[in-house]
Amino acid sequence: MRExxxxxxxxxxxSVAAESKNxxxxxxEDLLHDRLSASVIDxxxxxxxxxxxxxxxxxxxxxxxxxxxxxxPLLKLAAxxxxxxxxxxxxxxxxxxxxxxxxxxxxxxxxxxxxxSTFLTLLISHPQIDWTFLYRVTDINRKxxxxxxxxxxxxxxxxxxxxxxPEVLAFLRGTIEEGVEEVALQTVPA
Amino acid sequence: xxxxxxxxxxxxxxxxxxxxxxxxxxxxxxxVIVAMGTxxxxxxxxxxxxxxxxxIESERVSGVTVTQTGCIGLCxxxxxxxxxxxxxxxxxxxxxxxQVAEKIMKQHVQNGQPVKENIIQI
Numbered sequence: 001m002r003e004x005x006x007x008x009x010x011x012x013x014x015s016v017a018a019e020s021k022n023x024x025x026x027x028x029e030d031l032l033h034d035r036l037s038a039s040v041i042d043x044x045x046x047x048x049x050x051x052x053x054x055x056x057x058x059x060x061x062x063x064x065x066x067x068x069x070x071x072x073p074l075l076k077l078a079a080x081x082x083x084x085x086x087x088x089x090x091x092x093x094x095x096x097x098x099x100x101x102x103x104x105x106x107x108x109x110x111x112x113x114x115x116x117s118t119f120l121t122l123l124i125s126h127p128q129i130d131w132t133f134l135y136r137v138t139d140i141n142r143k144x145x146x147x148x149x150x151x152x153x154x155x156x157x158x159x160x161x162x163x164x165x166p167e168v169l170a171f172l173r174g175t176i177e178e179g180v181e182e183v184a185l186q187t188v189p190a
Numbered sequence: 191x192x193x194x195x196x197x198x199x200x201x202x203x204x205x206x207x208x209x210x211x212x213x214x215x216x217x218x219x220x221x222v223i224v225a226m227g228t229x230x231x232x233x234x235x236x237x238x239x240x241x242x243x244x245x246i247e248s249e250r251v252s253g254v255t256v257t258q259t260g261c262i263g264l265c266x267x268x269x270x271x272x273x274x275x276x277x278x279x280x281x282x283x284x285x286x287x288x289q290v291a292e293k294i295m296k297q298h299v300q301n302g303q304p305v306k307e308n309i310i311q312i
Contacts, residue, residue: 001232010231017260071228114236121239125226125258157200165207166250169243171200 003113004038004100007075009121011040011098014071016126018044020095024132025122027115029104029185031140035084036109039099046090056088075100082109116180120173123151127163130155133176137183147179210252220254220299225270227261233268234287241288242271245295254299267310273298284310 001007008025015023020042028037047055058073075098076086083103090096102109119133131151138144154172161168224230224239242256264270267284271294274280281304283294290308297303 001228006231006236009226009236010228013226013231013258013260074228117236117240120243121226121236121258124243124256125224125239153197154200157197158204161204161207162255164243164246164254164256165210165252166247167203167207167210168200169247171203173243173247 001074001078002110004036004078004102004110005113005115005118007071007078007100007110008038008040008115009118010071011075012118012122014098015040015042015044015096016129018042018046018096020044020129022130022132023122024134025119026134027112027136029112029137031104031185032138032142034104035101036104036112037099037101039097041095041097043095046092046094046096048090048092052088052090052096056086072098078102078110082106084109115184116173116177119149119176119180123172123176124163124169127151127155135180135183137185145183147183149176149179207252219274219276221272221274222254222256222295222299223272223274224256224258225260225262225268225272226258227265227268229261229265230268230270233265235269237288238269238271238286238291241291242295245292249295249300251295251300264310264312270310273304275299275302282310282312283308 012023012025022043024041026039055072056076058070079086079100079102083106084101086100088096088098115135123131133149135147136144158168163169163172222242224235224242226235245251246254262270264284269286271283271286271291272280273294281298283305286294286308290305294305297305
């Protein structure tokens with residue numbers, strides 16, 4: 001996994017599997033405090049404290065095709081390698097909150113990656129879920145820029161039209177890509 | 191095409207899409223399913239998905255449902271894409287990079303001819 005955005009896609013798929021109705025994906029690049037945090041918050045089935053510990057172990061999984069589960073351990077490792085930390089809070093029936101935090105300037109911090117593709121993929125693949133995407137950048141002058149996308153109002157406006165009709169798809173892709181771009185840090189190309 | 195941002199614009203988009211859909215009778219239900227387990231994502235499933243969506247958008251293909259599934263236990267074949275055309279049996283493709291995805295969309299989804307060299311037998 002080469003991008004934080006890919007990890008977010010992976011972690012959010014866990015929330016979908018937990019039968020959530022509402023899932024929020026938040027990314028905050030905080031230059032003032034030199035932190036980058038990425039979190040997924042859901043209202044799915046949740047898990048007890050023992051399970052919340054176990055899923056951080058690569059040799060624990062609920063699936064039956066293999067006896068390893070790497071999604072969460074990989075993200076935890078990525079965060080810890082970049083002077084960050086990982087937390088998973090959950091209660092049965094009360095959803096889950098997964099957060100990975102990195103030191104923004106750490107040499108081993110994975111790039112944020114293609115956040116708009118992650119958002120678009122989640123939205124298209126799971127139209128039944130009410131998604132909230134929040135991407136925030138805070139600069140060293142304490143100014144924040146936000147991109148907030150909520151799929152519920154979109155669903156009302158669209159009614160029975162599929163998200164994968166070409167016109168709708170163009171609209172969604174344009175909105176998300178532009179929104180993310182406007183907020184994104186201007187990075188110098190390598 | 192200029193970006194459309196407001197909800198009013200979206201409603202217009204919706205009307206346009208509705209009209210077009212009614213004009214063009216779709217041949218049954220078409221489903222494209224991209225596997226998005228940790229293994230799929232690590233192997234590039236998001237780019238595969240993006241390629242499918244780009245094709246739909248640029249070629250204006252109407253009536254295709256794009257969805258996802260988790261790990262199906264064939265991690266070494268990821269990214270995996272499954273195509274279902276109406277009542278026909280499901281076709282499972284392995285190692286679907288962005289080029290193969292485009293080929294599947296063109297040849298199979300649009301013209302009904304499966305891309306034989308990428309089919310995996312389960």
